[in-house]
Every structure is written in C-alpha cells, then in structure tokens.
Amino acid sequence: MIWKLATFNVNGVRARLPQVLAWLGRHSPDLLCLQETKVQDQDFPRQDFENLGYHAAFLGQKSYNGVAVLSRRPPGQVRRGFGDGGGEDEARFIAVLLDGVWVANTYVPQGRDPSNPAFQAKLAFFDRLERWFAANFQPSQPLIWTGDLNVAPEAQDVYDPQRLEGQVGFHPLERQALARVMAWGFSDLFRLRHPQDKQFTFWDYRLPKSFQRNLGWRIDHIMATAPLAAACREVWVDSAPRGLEKPSDHTPMLAELELPGGA
C-alpha cells in the first residue's frame, strides 16, 4: 500500500481554509497533519473537510496553537495530549493510529528567545516527547513523528547559519534536544532522501520578501523509525502555497511510503 502523508503549519486553519481545501483536492494525501490551527474544537471546520472525504481529529484552544490530523480513512485510535500526568494546557500534541501505523503530530513550542523561560519549556517538550515514544513504542516498530518542530537540525537547514547560530530555532541546545529524540530511533526522511538539498519549509513574514529571496528555515519535519525509513519512496516540499496571496508562513512537506505488509 502506497501511503502519502503531509504536514503543514497553516497559521490559522480558518484563515487558510480555501487554500487547504484546494491543496487537499490537488494532492489527495492519505493524511495531512496540521499545526497552528488556532481554533477551539467547537469551531473547527470539520464539515468542510468531511465534504472532501476526510476524517478530522483535532485538539485546539482559543487563539493559539492547535493540531489536527485529516485522513482518508478514520483513525482507529486518537490520543489528544500526552496523557502522562503532566500539564495539558497547550494544544500541541495529537497522535492517531491510521492503517495500523501510529502518527504523532506535534507543534513544538517556538521558544521565543534563548533567554526566555519559553526556551526551557521548548527543551522540556522534546524530553517529554522522548519519554512518550519510549514509554509506548520500540524503535523497531513503525512510527511517524511529524509536525512543526521549530528546530533546524543542521547548518544547511537555515538561510544563513553563521548569522543565525545561537538564535531561537538554531541554537545548539535545541539541536541537541532534537538529536536526543532522534537518537531514540528516528530518521529525518527529507534528509535521508535529499542529503545535500537546501530546501526550506518556513519563511518569516517579518523579513521583507523572505520567500522571494529564499531566506528560510527547514523546521517542519517527517521523522520515521527504521521500518518506515526503509519504506520511504520520496519526500518533497511543495513551495507553491507560500507563494499564494495571504499565505501561511510555512509550506507543506510530503512523503510517500510503501507500507510494510500487514501494517
């Protein structure tokens, strides 16, 4: 079974709804993970997605954050929040069991600035994620971790690594925190398939003409354990949505996997 999955930080699912619906019609992924939906659950535009044949699982809050998974087939199970006894006040984590594969969709805290307490909360979020993976899975099992991880892993993942070194999103402590989760058992599917490419997924609104000048960051990711990394056929970034009128500041990343038999 060929499986197409995608991740897209939409920066407001209601503001981006026509764009997301058109994108789904064009690309027809088996599942699409959304971040920064910025909508309470009772206002999530579920019907618009169902009209296109997608099931919607979501966890939102007022004004900020919010994650959702849209899927062609209904998820067998859904986890909203970590459920580990820690705080669940921010809507940043949802996981679904789809076609026998668990997919964790995360909106990692941005961190604001390395001197800000939010930065420590960002580092702690990675630790919490690793504990969730380790408590529920083995690295030998098929598992996807995707979303806006808000970290560029390597120098080739930012437009100016010398200038940006030590800034939020490209700070050594964040790269280490991400690397520790990866070391549990994940591969970065984009980097696996494209070892040299300088391909970004985010271009800041606040930098004049950042998209036209390609002043971007690769901070949206699709990570997979070994059996799914071996099953990965292709990974790519669709930059077109970032060039539309009133775009999100992010653009989608997609992957195609040949799911192992029986998954």
Place this chain on the structure above:
DNA sequence: ATGGTTGAATGTCAA
C-alpha cells in the same frame, strides 16, 4: 539595529 507581518481577537499576545 532588536526592526518587520500575521491571526485571532478586538487588548495585545505569540510567532
């Protein structure tokens, strides 16, 4: 230099 723009909200925060 510490700017700039956007969404959700209708203050101003978070990114």
